[in-house]
Amino acid sequence: MISSQIFAFFKRFRYHSLLLLTLSFPATISIGCGPVDLSFRGYSFINPNILDLSSEGAAFFLSFREIADYYKGPKAEQQVGNIEEWQQRFCEVASLEDIHAIVYDTDADDMRLLRNAMSSESFSPPYEMRGNLFVQHLIQKKCFETVDYLAFAKECEPHVTANEDPWEEPAPKNTGAMQQLIDDGRRAFRQTKSHYIRLRYAYQLIRLAHYMGDYQQALDLYDYLMPKTDNDPSIIDYWIMGHRAGALMGQGKNVEASYLYSVIFDKCPSKRASAFRSFRITTDEEWKACMLLCKTVREQAVLHAIRANMSHAKRLEEMEAMYELEPNISYLPLILVKELLELEKDLLGIDFNDQKQHNKQFHSRPRKAAGENVIELQTFVRRVVDEKKVAELGLWAIAEGYLELLAGNDYFARRTFKKARSMVQDETLKEQLAVWELALKISTYQTITEDIEKELSDIERLNRLFDKYPDFQDFTNDKLATLYRKENMPGKAIMIHYPFEAILPNPQITILNDLIEVCLRPTRNFIERKMVEKGDSTIIHDLRDAKATYYLARGKLEMAREAYTDIPRPDWNNYGIYAPYVDRINDCVHCRLPDSVLTFNRGELIEELRKKEYEARAEPNIEQAAYRYYQLGLAFYNMTYFGPTWKATDFFRSGNSMSKYQLLDAQEGVFDHYYYPLGNRENLDCSEAERHFLRVVELSTNPELIARALFMAAKCEQNEYYVNRFKGAARTYKYFDLLLEYKDSQFGQRLQKECKYFEAYVNR
């Protein structure tokens, strides 16, 4: 699983420049942020601009990043709406910033100082207000009513706003002061000529009464004040409506209240979220009563729109009801796209998405009912298209095709897209159609041929949609990987996703051969070039070296040499220098080696070991032969995980591989690893070395050499135990037992001084 998490990292890393280039547009749902990223890993080809992002509820219903940017959240929305309205009412004489500074960043004292400045030239407005065009306008036009209102609103504010510090105990409501403000406000309301300012007073008074918990007074104030305001439509009307609804809810009249909330939800973006949260219908009877309160079928359809946005709602049922009531309600396409986004997550590329296990584990995708849902939605969308009652027929027509694509009905999807072309006029919709047709084309390839590779290369290089919609890269790569695997091209299947370095910790001969074959081709297509070309050349020698390393790790010297045959000798030094004959009592993987040790590059090392094997076999002098076997044993030991020359047979070694959980999870020496899709193979097997040391014991009569060989064999025995100790292996000491006979040799004496383990064994 861990390694699968990293697959995406590599994929993204490889194409990071492309991804960065295209991050901003359009939305993608598969962006991750590193190895432990658990976010969903799929593709999205839905362009949010097919919807009117400024339409009612766009931000509320959908979660595209673009829409989130479009709106900055409810609080910001409320402030922006308020400031914009002040600006409009004052004929745009001041900037939004200047108005914001006065409305939100001042207190009642500031307003009183401002009023003084308006009354007499001998007073100046507060220093911070000088230069503020809104203030200048208020002074110039003697807008006393506005300033008095703003001062009043500042007085009300502490009574109706929550503590900034959530840990602070809410101060008890000062109902006396609140009532006094209501009384003062009523007087001011009566004295105010501007109907707009009257409306704002009405808002402050009704809000105060609502927050006092005096719901009846709030409703009475509404009935008394609102007929006395005659202003142009304002967002304040809806803010007032919200408090009226709150008061009704407080009196237990949740049907009436919910109806009002539904109107606010529909008409007032700045209060949409809070109206949605406050909407509360709890029985079938209440729902029916609420429907009856609606003045139009559109209002009834809005009730379904609200319910469609409840968590886990069956949106299709609500869409059907909305469509029956008001086919052209703007929420319908929003909910359609919301459903498409969900089904896209479930089903798009499900046959070839290499992250589907991840999505299943961490996101329960696809949902159990996804197949059923896509068919049900298809039926509804077809009906909408057939009945032609909606204005945005083109959107529904292409959506039908996309649903067919998601359902795996490629033939019908192609046919539907073709038919839809004539119904789509809007440029964004035309692009959306082209994108979905491209996704269909890529997803329906059944095999891979030179021509198809060329076609895909051309799409990748030349189709502007490929760059514009960032998920196309991953989508195409995943599809290609599946086809390559199907056509027995394992090298290309993996290189389509990962850089060459990612496969080295556990190289596979089939993969290396496949890639060598690509390198040897006289011509390569764009995809192949990306895989194997390196500057003016290819990675062919790297592949041959990896192949040789693979064989060397398994003691297959002839095959290793064969793999090196076509690497020119001058290039052999490109692949490291190794010291196979280091002879130490204590293993030390990272210790510095003395300058005197014999070193070889990998090609030479292979030749050296072949020569040594031949010499050992051919040597007439038994002791000499035994010594050569000892050297071979050393070389093979040093090239394992436990020796200082491990790099000769492995491209990556992890110290963590010896931990309990790693050893228990490892499959035949291959460990899962974050960065490597094929895992990390560690050369834990010392049997080749052990075999050579035993040959020494068999041949030699020299007690010193036998002692050395037995000690090295004991290390092999110990390593085998270490590797298998968590799987129930027993610790054995068969070579230590044999070594006891040689404890008085010079090496045996040295061993007892330098190897505490052996010393303890001798003295046990």
Add this chain to the structure above:
Amino acid sequence: MRLLIALFLCCCVAFACERTHLPAKPAFYYWQTNVQLDSTERAYVQALGADRLYVKYFDIDWNYNRQEAVPLASAKFDTLTLNGIQELVPTIFITNRTLREINSNKLPQLASQLFQRMLQIHPPHFKIHEIQIDCDWSGTTRDKYFELLRLLRPSLEKRQIRLSATIRLHQIKYADQTGIPPVDKGLLMFYNMGELENWEESNSILNVETAAQYVEQLHEYPLMLDLALPIYSWGVVFRSGKFIKLVNQLSPADLAGHPHIVKITSSRFILNKSTYLKGYYFYKGDQIRLEQCHWSDLQKAHQLLSDKLATPPQYVSFYHLDSAVVQSFTYDQLTDLCVF
């Protein structure tokens, strides 16, 4: 010799009697924000002699906008309705994500805020002997959680208030990984033990067979433990095969005879038409698993715990006090569950 044997047998009988007849004190959890007992609840509490109430004073959750821990849903007391209650145990629920997100250097501040907030909320006429922290901590949040508990101690000790923590079953079984919280005592929550989100689960509230797998080592748990037993019911709702919500206090009466609800088995139901139920909107095809605590299951749980607890609990708390809930059990039944 006979005399010695007789004496020995008498001692055995005496000890045995003591063990089986030492009653724990009954108590209740109260999990509503408005702490206002109705007459049924008051009568029940008084008849049972439960003078201790564990009240959820507030939750602490992580606010991602503010990037800080914040208190939510603070309790509001109507103390006139708490006649007969001698002791309130302030219980504070902390979400695990709060501990996951909070920086360790903010823990002293959080401990102080928690303590002050608790005092602000606590009605003055009730003395505090104990406060309880409820948190389903995990291996990754353990250190921060335990540090928070340690940081709370000095303020509590000054007022001679004991600190307790809720302990879940998995924290008993995997005590070596989840650790032992640094508190005066624990309270074993003997409920919510099944696979809630699996439709095939028979009863996720109380499943004694499942519980048995978790309490093998209970006698070795190094904290003194009180006990909380469930007496609530709920409906577990599945939509399109996926768990979507819990409907608290759903009873068989709510489902029986409902025109749009079809009974599949004694505890499983399906909606044949979309409808509102208990304030929620259900869609056609929704499935409901009704989960209740039956007296027989509680008896089995009691027996299991009697066998496994090293020492009898001082308190047995019932989760939770609600007139509709408690009426499902007689006083005698709940009293029996307090005898260890």
